[in-house]
Structures are given as structure tokens and as C-alpha cells.
Amino acid sequence: MSFLTIPERTSGSRSYGLTSVIDSGTPLGELKNILSDYGSFIDIAKIGIGSAYVTPNIKEKVQLYKEYHIRTYCGGTLFEKCFYQKKIPEYLSFLQDLGIEWLEISNGTLDIPINERLRLISQLKNDFHIIAEVGSKDPNQEMSISGWKEEISIFLEAGCEYVITEGRESGTSGIYEKCGDLKSDLIQELVSDVDSKKIIFEAPSAKHQMYFIKEIGPNVNLGNVKIRDVLILEAQRCGLRSETFFLEGNECK
DSSP: OOOSOOOOOOOSSOSSSOEEEEESSOOHHHHHHHHHHHGGGOOEEEEOTTGGGGOTTHHHHHHHHHHTTOEEEEOHHHHHHHHHTTOHHHHHHHHHHHTOOEEEEOOSSSOOOHHHHHHHHHHHTTTSEEEEEESOSOTTOOOOHHHHHHHHHHHHHTTOSEEEEOOTTTTOSTTBOTTSOBOHHHHHHHHHHSOGGGEEEEOOSHHHHHHHHHHHOTTOOEEEEEGGGHHHHHHHHTTOSGGGOSOTTOOOO
């Protein structure tokens, strides 16, 4: 039954308006229950940090996400660990064995030269859907606004499906200040010069999510969403929370 006027949401196999959750060890039985009720609200699932390597039931978990048409990938930390130990071929075999078709290339912990990341994107983009991440997990490492825009544009032009803006699960680095405040000037500049439909903004808390919904629109791509928060996030996108109340007719800017 539909009787309210609410923002129009993208649906089905979305290319934008994405909700990307972080799975940091959700038990399989609990995940089945969550997806049974809320699977339609989730577009992408990141198996957090490097946890996919030690998850006992990882193959079953990936298959369960697939049953709900949710794209799955492993956190960039696992990619960086494999890069550091020169195990990228083994990592690719690991992903293919699991049936994972998406790959994150990041430099959140390691300082991987951009030319090296671009080489890997060129090499792998025909076999995987590539997501690149921009920004460091180190809150003391600053990047200029022009640097952010340049890297994001370079990765999209290189063939990445999306670019993630680093924010961590804590929302204290990358696009955030150490105190957790958003770098709003940076966000405004990014949105003005880059197609926001191709950016996934890491937004781990309701406060962060509401900022992006109000500034960019209900169909903004949001990442690092806690899997238990997907219903609340969908309500926020639909203007069903006080902070996003007046969103009727809004579209993604």
C-alpha cells in the first residue's frame, strides 16, 4: 500500500542509489534472517577488512548474497596484504574460487603508487568489476581537494565501476576529520566536478548518512553501512526521519 509522497528511489539492479554494507562477521544464520527481510535494500556487501580470509563459511556466505542479487567483494585491506606479500595471483584465484566478481584496489594502509594501481586496474578490469578507493586510513595524512578530484577522475577514466571515498568504520579519516566531522568543503567540490553516481561515500553513522542524503539526494551511494542499519537508512532516504523530512520530489544532484 502506497499513499505518501516520498522521494523516488532507484530499484532493482541499481547502478546508483546504492547501499553498500560492511559485513564484519555476521553469523550465517543471522544473515539469512536479515536478507530475508531487508535484502532488497542492500546492493553491495563488503566482507570487512581482511576477514574473508579467516571466515569459516565464506563460500556459503558469498552464495547467500548472490541469491539476493547482492554484489560481494572483499575489503581493500585483504588486497593490500596480498600486494605486500606478493600474493596477488593467489588472491585472484581465491576470489574466483568463491565466485566473487568484484575487486577493490586501495591504498588505505600501504602507500601503493598510483601508477601501480592503474597497472593492476588495466590488467584486471576484463576479469573483475573494479572498485578503487581513494584516501588514507591514517587521519594525519592529508590530501588536497585537487588531489582527491584528480585521483577519482583518473580511476574512473581507467575503467573502475565506482570509486570509494575512504572514511573507515569509525568515520575519522579520509573524508572526515579526526573528530568525526565531515570535510564539507571537500564533498561540495567533489560533487561539483565529479559524477556523484560513480562515487560511493563511506558513511558509517546515521549522522553521516543524513548529511549526504540532504546534500546530494536520496539516491546517493553510501558505503560502510552497518548491516543492521539498512532499514533505518532506507527510511532516511525516503524522508521518513525528522532530519530528512522535507525531501519530497528530490533527486540525486
